[in-house]
Amino acid sequence: MLLPPIATGLAGKVSLSGQAACQTNAHYIHSRSRLCMPHVFVRQATLAWRPMTLGDGSHCQRQPSGLHLAAEGLHSHCALHNKEDIMTLTFSRLQATARPSILEHLSVLSPDDRFTRFGLELSPAAxxxxxxxxxxxxxxxxxxHYRALLIGVVHIAVFQHEAYPCGELGISVDSFCQGKGIGRLLFDQALQHARRRKVNRLRIQYLRRNGRMASLCRGLSTHFAQEGEETACQITLAEDDVANACRYEMLDGIEVFHADAAPAHGHVLFIHGVAGDGWQWRENMLPWFAAHGLSGSALSLRGHGGSAARQNQTLRDYEQDVQQVLDGLPGKPDLIVGHSMGxxxxxxVLEGNTDLHRASLICSVPPWGLLPGTLDKVVEFMGDPLGKAIAIQAAEGKPAYVNPDNVSAxxxxxxxxxxxxxPPEVVAATARSYDTTPVMIEDAGHAVISSSKWQSVAEQVLHHLLAS
Structure with missing residues (x-):
């Protein structure tokens, strides 16, 4: 049985040209972002191919002018004759700050390539x-990337189907860069990351005329179905593992993921930060705690993940979201875990509440809120308008601060x-406010719960819960 298309239906229409054989010499170059984002990597590949004439190259026009010059440079290389040209590309995991580059890349696709990518004609607004x-x-x-240009993108929209993570995949390569094997490299990288992220199945929907996409899917564990002029392909990356299963619930517009331990010796509620959603906990933490006998729930605050958004969202609104989920649980959680703004x-939530007895604060905003000097870092870190708005609220002193003396947990x-x-000095100051010793995770950045260090955090949280 094929996976259903996701709600937007846009991630699965694929345009992938350029599967010509090429010689690839690729090696990994580890890269650290300034804020230690999770799963950030850079891969560099050198492609050798016989150049081809591209015509007048009018579709290479880019804005701003710096990118236009880079495109012209690429075009001039590709137009050379009688010798091989070398093109060095970098492949990297994109974050929210890349939205303008992705939009520019999709906008300069030829009309035919954009139609093939999405399976329908889309307006610029769409x-x-x-x-x-x-x-x-x-x-x-x-x-x-070639120099400063984003010339190809693969997007796997990850979602939960039944109890397991699944995805819908789409690829696009700039019209003037096709035929170089770039799509194949993007496809292979996407499958590697999907397996690492425990995605069980991928759905790919493409026009029947797109033979190159069909050739990519062949040879994998796939199932095909014809839907008019389109083909729906499902790739099985891993078999369902009950240890990775989670329930999904919409609680009055709030998305909640649940992992049930059998038998359960307690319950943990997880709260994400301003740049996250409940999936951060669903991917690793919820299954891990369930395996250790603790059921767990992770919500997506309104405007995040699959939760409905409010207009003019505030931190107090987020507090109401948490309280709503607390009220919907069968009993009070034994532990609340919050990351960053969470x-x-x-x-x-703990202030003045004597029914909640333990909490773990991970890279948490301190009880006095964010200081104005932190705002620039926060705004740079956030890639979405909502995150920036919340950061500005915090820096202007609008959130209600916490008096640790009123926290009994x-x-x-x-x-x-x-x-x-x-930074560590803020963590230490927060710990002093609660008369405790801070736990520092070595070589970990702010997004530690989504990084390779997540299990170190989980072990510390479990130790805190079980301590007498």
């Missing part, structure tokens, strides 16, 4: 809406030694 809808927190988005919300404070958003 393309922009698609780019705005990409959820960089849970989706897999990888870009191919840590601040955890403190707000036993609080654990965890930080990352390389966190530049909530």
């Amino acid at each position: 393309v922009a809406a698609y780019v705005d809808s990409i959820n960089f927190n849970r989706d897999i988005v990888i870009g191919a 840590g601040f919300l955890t403190q707000r 036993r609080v654990q404070v965890i930080g990352g030694s390389r966190d530049k958003l909530i």
Whole structure:
């Protein structure tokens, strides 16, 4: 049985030209972003091919002018004759700050390539809406760069089908860069990341005339179905594993993921930060705690993930979201875990509440909120308008601060030694506010719960819960 298309239906229409054989010499270059984002990598590939004439290259026009010059440079290389040309590309995981580059890339595709990519003709406004809808927190988005140009993108829109993570894949390569094997490299990178992210199945929907896409899918564990002029392909990456299963619930417009332990010795509620959603916990933490006998729930605050958005969202609105989920649980959680802004919300919920006895704050906003000097870092870190708006609220002193003297729960404070958003000295000050010793995760940045260090955090949280 094929996976259903996701709600937008846009991620699965694929345009992939350029599967000509090429010699590839690729090696990994590890890259660290300034804020230690998770799963950030750069891969460099050198492609050798026989150049071809591209005509007048009018579709290579780009804005701003700096990118236009880079496109002209690429065009002049490709137009050479009688010798091989070398093109060095970098492949990297894209974050929300790449939205303008993705929109530009899709906008300069030829009309035919854009139709093949999406399976229908889209207006510029519809393309922009698609780019705005990409959820960089849970989706897999990888870009191919030549110099300053983003010339290819693969997007896997990750979603939950029944109890397991699945995805819908789409690829596009700039019209003047096709025929070089770039699409194949993007496709292979996407499958590697999907397996690493425990995505079980991928759906790819493409026009029947797109033979190159069909050739990519052949040879994999696939199932095909014809739907008029389109082909729907399902690739099985892994068999369903009950250890990775989670329930999905919409609680009055709030998305909640649940992992049930059998038998359960307690319950943990997880709260994400301003740039995240509940999927950050669903991917690793929820199954891990369930395997250790603790059921868990992770919500997506309104305007994040699959939760409905409010206009003029505030931190107090987020606090109401948390309280709504707390009221919907069968009992009070034994532990609340909050990351970043979610840590601040955890403190707000704990203040004056004697029914909640333990909490873990991970890279948390301190009880006094964010200082104005932190605003520039936060705005740079956020790639979406909502995140920037919340950051400005915090820096202007609009959130309700927390008085630690009114918190009776036993609080654990965890930080990352390389966190530049909530640096170690702020973590230490928060720990002093709650009369505890901070736990520092070495070589970890702000997004530690989504990084390779997530299990170190989970073990510390479990130790805190089980401590007498």
